[in-house]
Amino acid sequence: MYTLTRLLVPIFIFFLSCSDYKPEIPSWINEYVASIDYQLLGGETPDVHYSVLSEHVVKVSVSFNLKDSIYQDDWQVNIIPAFLPDFHWASHLTPTDEHIIAQHAFRAPAVIVVSDEKKLTIIPDLNLLQEIPSVNWYMDMDAADNKITLGMSKSKVREHVLFVRDSGAVFPPGKREFGFYILVSDKKESIQNPFRDAVAFLWEKWGNNAFRSMVSGFVDLERYVVHTYNWAFDAWKESVWQEFNLNGKEVGAPVFIVNTTQSPNYPDEVNEREFRSIWNQAWFNSLRSASGLYRYAKRTENKKLLEYANKTKELALAFPQKNGFFPGLISTEMEKVEINEKKYNRSKGWGTYYFGNSNRNPYSRNARVSPYHILDMSFTANQMLLWYSELEQDKRLLDYAVRYADALIEIQFENGFFPGWLDQETLHPMQHLNESPESAMSVTFLLNLYKITQNEKYRRSALKAMNTIIENILYEGQWEDFETYWSCSRYGSEDLVGKKAERNNQYKQNTLSMFWAAEALLESFYLTDNREYLNQGERTLDELLMYQASWQPPYIYVRTVGGFAVMNADGEWNDSRQSLFSELIIRYGEELKRDEYIERGIAALYASFEMMYCPENNDTKKQWEKVWPFFNEKDYGFMMENYGHGGVTSPDGIGIGEFTIYDWGNGAASEAYNRIVDHFGKKFLPSGINKTDKSSP
Incomplete structure (x- = not known):
């Protein structure tokens, strides 16, 4: 699998070359991510931008400028790690290919995969969810195929309570934005506690300010x-x-x-x-x-x-x-x-x-x-x-x-x-x-x-x-x-x-x-x-x-x-x-x-x-x-x-x-x-x- 995912990198670069914008990916990301496949939306190619926030964090911004409404049940970004993880964690179970982690379960949304030497964490950009999106977001983790998926689709509840994709998504005209963060580490302490980086990132990025806003609205308990x-x-x-x-x-x-x-x-x-x-x-x-x-x-x-x-x-x-x-x-x-x-x-x-x-x-x-x-x-x-x-x-x-x-x-x-x-x-x-x-x-x-x-x-x-x-x-x-x-x-x-x-x-x-x-x-x-x-x-x-x-x-x-x-x-x-x-x-x-x-x-x-x-x-x-x-x-x-x-x-x-x-x-x-x-x-x-x-x- 490791060799296969390495072979996918040229395909990934070729796919991006079809876009008007050619994102420059920091070279060190290739040690953690073998490929990122961005699907088309109604035939439209996404604009993809990478922003290096630190030596361990990259922000990925994806956007479409749609001239007309797009009727498409599902849109995906598929991320293939460049290593074989032996530990996997995601916010919600997705036991079959039908299941997804619907945005209803986005309390502290993340997918984390870890090997003895590397850790990769994917976190949706919650700044883009401050308003209800026209089509809901989701995540998925397929450990068996070593694949992490982010996407947009309607969903429905099955079992108590798991989520599956539903049909009927409509993407209205205008600018549609999507994004996520890539967190990586090869530090021993980060691998021993695979959750600390994500927990700290989520609180620093969103939780701290939201906490202060929340408590200011409460009277004495x-x-x-x-x-x-x-x-x-x-x-x-x-x-x-x-x-x-x-x-x-x-x-x-x-x-x-x-x-x-x-x-x-x-x-x-x-x-x-x-x-x-x-x-x-x-x-x-x-x-x-x-x-x-x-x-x-x-x-x-x-x-x-x-x-x-x-x-x-x-x-x-x-x-x-x-x-x-x-x-x-x-x-x-x-x-x-x-x-x-x-x-x-x-x-x-x-x-x-x-x-x-x-x-x-x-x-x-x-x-x-x-x-x-x-x-x-x-x-x-x-x-x-x-x-x-x-x-x-x-x-x-x-x-x-x-x-x-x-x-x-x-x-x-x-x-x-x-x-x-x-x-x-x-x-x-x-x-x-x-x-x-x-x-x-x-x-x-x-x-x-x-x-x-x-x-x-x-x-x-x-x-x-x-x-x-x-x-x-x-x-x-x-x-x-x-x-x-x-x-x-x-x-x-x-x-x-x-x-x-x-x-x-x-x-x-x-x-x-x-x-x-x-x-x-x-x-x-x-x-x-x-x-x-x-x-x-x-x-x-x-x-x-x-x-x-x-x-x-x-x-x-x-x-x-x-x-x-x-x-x-x-x-x-x-x-x-x-x-x-x-x-x-x-x-x-x-x-x-x-x-x-x-x-x-x-x-x-x-x-x-x-x-x-x-x-x-x-x-x-x-x-x-x-x-x-x-x-x-x-x-x-x-x-x-x-x-x-x-x-x-x-x-x-x-x-x-x-x-x-x-x-x-x-x-x-x-x-x-x-x-x-x-x-x-x-x-x-x-x-x-x-x-x-x-x-x-």
Whole structure:
């Protein structure tokens, strides 16, 4: 292949000679790029210009002057690397020749290919996408044929959520511009961390200014926290707050999920979206949200909110342990109620409660029989330790976590990984994700427990798991976890688990597992002072940041900068995980003395509140009201977990959802804000400092 691509260079030069403009390509580019093939557009030859920005960056500008409309389904630029890469990365999966990376997925758009000696990165020129183009842009990576493609075409969604080309593109008359950047490197550190150059370039070129513009438009984030707690514990309290007696104690927490039919303004019957429940797992964690409520209640001296937080803590402690292991949720029985010949989903009440586990798993969609999930237990037990260490030394939290930790290290595999799931009855490991980055959450938990107890067995177990994640997961990019295959995006769940998409030489990836690994690596560095953990953490964090929005597209109708995607096979912008990620990014920035990371972490926190329905988010508020016109001030605080989930958006509200998960939305964002304020101080945040609304619910 290397010889073949070298032979293509004369063809490439001949093709360009047909153009009126003969671009002069810097000679050193031939070490990285064998050929660039620019297709004609309706018979028109492109004008191509190369601008050398540095010894490692070339800007490519392509333009057509069209006299008439051109009806052409697809236009492409095909780039052939001049070396054989063994590592490939792109923003979205394109598992067949039909698939493309549609501009909907251009959060931090890039294609990266790497060998032992060379790295080539291609990034679209986002300056040319500041207005919605007449024909949408796309990218593609064909690792099998060693080809990178950029182009323009209509697209449509297939699977959940991948994109394919569609027919019917029309290029109107006038000047049509297209462009991209070529980044190259042969430096060892650049090859060891293939993401750093792209992440820094995207932020310096677009993210930094977009970040400053975004935060200047936000008021003090405390106002969003006030909206959250007013919504959960006042305006929507009847639907959100769940309180009941368990083992002789009053316990409670906000419900897992509510939808628009539960608004006090909704004119029809309530129809609950899912089974009524309260979750303590790695996604939706009531104890995590309650810790933020506790911080806020202490800071504002609000006794009522403190009471709510403590009732949620009591609920977490009431989850029964079986040989140290414990369930991830408590739920009620549900029933169908018929009213005026229509059926509605309703709860039978907390008198019918049962404990169960997340139904986002490969085995059962029934929470009652779903298996124990090690990830969920480690996340919740770690929240107990954080509460014990930072909020109040309730020894029951530590004792609960110790019982779980002792059980956990007993089932650790010889290779260092922890099992994915355990059978509820036998407590034996099941067959999925037994060698996955989900184990990183257990690393962080055990290291935090070691810091409290100084028991060497926890440290030893944690570092054994950390090292096997580095050896087996990190450099392969095998970021597979429960959400990758067993939530809404189930593409590949039958035949791709543990395998790369062959055409892309890339795993289906999820950002949660990148976060857990980056967090565990930083904690490992703190504990051992081993710089290698920090370097590997930086690489992992940079891969995570390739899923963070670094600009404001005109076709995304809410503020996006700092928001995160879920994975490389789904459509979300501004997903609620950004509140979970925010402080970790800041902590890396503090450790590495890197302002870019600090800005990115703060941007993630601000983006965490962007989807909230409230007057402070003017553009978002308009989107909500186009879809749900009955919303008013009683709904301030309602917040969907993301935007554009289905891969399509419009100015008329397509992309806006219909539910709020308190523990993966407004409650989670408020927890992140309150935690960051406790750790760094309110003045650490850049906007709205003099505009604080001191009111509280």
